[in-house]
Amino acid sequence: SKEAAAGALELLADLSVFFKEPAEASAREIAHQPLSLENLYIVRYNCNDNLDNLRLTDENLAVKEAMRFKLAGGCTIVEMSSIGLSRDPMGLARISRATGLNIIMGTGFYLCASQSSETMAMTEGEMTKLLIKDIKEGAGNSGVRAGVIGEVGVNAPIEEFERKSLRSAASAQQETGAMINVHPSHPIVKEELVLENVGILKETGADLTRVVISHMDCMEFSSEIIHKLLDMGCCVEYDTFGIEGIYTPYFGLHQNTPTDKQRIQDIMRLINGGYIEQITIATDRCNKYLLTSYGGGGYEHILRNDVPLMKTLGMTEKQINTLLVENPKRLLALDK
Numbered sequence: 001s002k003e004a005a006a007g008a009l010e011l012l013a014d015l016s017v018f019f020k021e022p023a024e025a026s027a028r029e030i031a032h033q034p035l036s037l038e039n040l041y042i043v044r045y046n047c048n049d050n051l052d053n054l055r056l057t058d059e060n061l062a063v064k065e066a067m068r069f070k071l072a073g074g075c076t077i078v079e080m081s082s083i084g085l086s087r088d089p090m091g092l093a094r095i096s097r098a099t100g101l102n103i104i105m106g107t108g109f110y111l112c113a114s115q116s117s118e119t120m121a122m123t124e125g126e127m128t129k130l131l132i133k134d135i136k137e138g139a140g141n142s143g144v145r146a147g148v149i150g151e152v153g154v155n156a157p158i159e160e161f162e163r164k165s166l167r168s169a170a171s172a173q174q175e176t177g178a179m180i181n182v183h184p185s186h187p188i189v190k191e192e193l194v195l196e197n198v199g200i201l202k203e204t205g206a207d208l209t210r211v212v213i214s215h216m217d218c219m220e221f222s223s224e225i226i227h228k229l230l231d232m233g234c235c236v237e238y239d240t241f242g243i244e245g246i247y248t249p250y251f252g253l254h255q256n257t258p259t260d261k262q263r264i265q266d267i268m269r270l271i272n273g274g275y276i277e278q279i280t281i282a283t284d285r286c287n288k289y290l291l292t293s294y295g296g297g298g299y300e301h302i303l304r305n306d307v308p309l310m311k312t313l314g315m316t317e318k319q320i321n322t323l324l325v326e327n328p329k330r331l332l333a334l335d336k
Contacts, residue, residue, distance in 0.1 A: 084114030150181025
């Protein structure tokens with residue numbers, strides 16, 4: 001569809017918070033090399049061990065990659081580089097003008113580990129006020145307004161700053177009507193932590209029908225937890241399409257990504273259970289190795305490769321349209 005949205009992804013971001021300087025001299029050599037064909041295979045399996053891979057800072061590259069999404073039939077990108085990931089409002093505005101794409105900027109606070117000392121010192125009230133200003137007036141002095149609250153980062157276990165962040169997101173949602181997207185606590189530490197994430201939002205008055213929980217696929221959430229989230233009213237997001245069968249480290253925790261076929265089959269089971277309006281899909285392109293310029297599927301991967309696979313596996317045009325157009329359209333509408 002010409003209206004298709006990309007879902008959660010990053011165009012301009014710095015994820016070097018995930019980088020840890022290796023102890024071994026030879027590993028340091030790879031850590032500080034530019035990403036290239038020669039080291040691509042190593043980086044794919046150790047994506048946080050190469051600094052260049054974690055930095056999406058080239059605006060011209062972002063324009064080139066976003067244009068490929070447009071040429072594949074997309075028209076809207078939801079850019080989830082929140083506070084703590086070097087969010088770039090003016091950069092996103094320039095990319096939007098250069099490509100003709102709708103780019104919806106996020107607000108909210110990423111993981112505690114990514115925050116500056118100034119942000120860490122903010123009170124919950126100040127955090128809420130900042131989010132509301134980002135949505136109603138614009139980020140900083142840029143005049144560029146955010147359209148979603150996310151990606152709100154939550155670690156495992158949950159840090160006190162992240163509890164404040166969730167509460168401020170819920171409070172800002174009540175004032176603005178904006179959707180909230182949550183990068184949840186990793187289930188490998190304790191599976192029920194994601195329910196605690198949602199509980200904090202609910203206690204603060206969030207509308208859970210406008211809350212999207214990310215990473216159902218790459219964090220390997222159980223079917224039981226996914227159904228609990230759905231029955232609470234949340235939307236669940238399968239957002240690492242195109243990252244298949246890679247055993248990737250996440251803050252020292254290993255996670256195994258499913259294939260796109262497995263993702264689609266999981267989604268079809270949820271659709272058959274009556275949950276189609278609570279499912280979103282995306283290509284979380286937060287590393288360089290995932291871009292087409294570096295051998296990845298790029299932002300257009302779902303439109304170019306997965307839509308045909310969905311049809312092959314028995315998904316109807318109407319169901320695909322609901323996932324790619326209708327659900328994002330409903331969630332992204334600012335109702336206040």
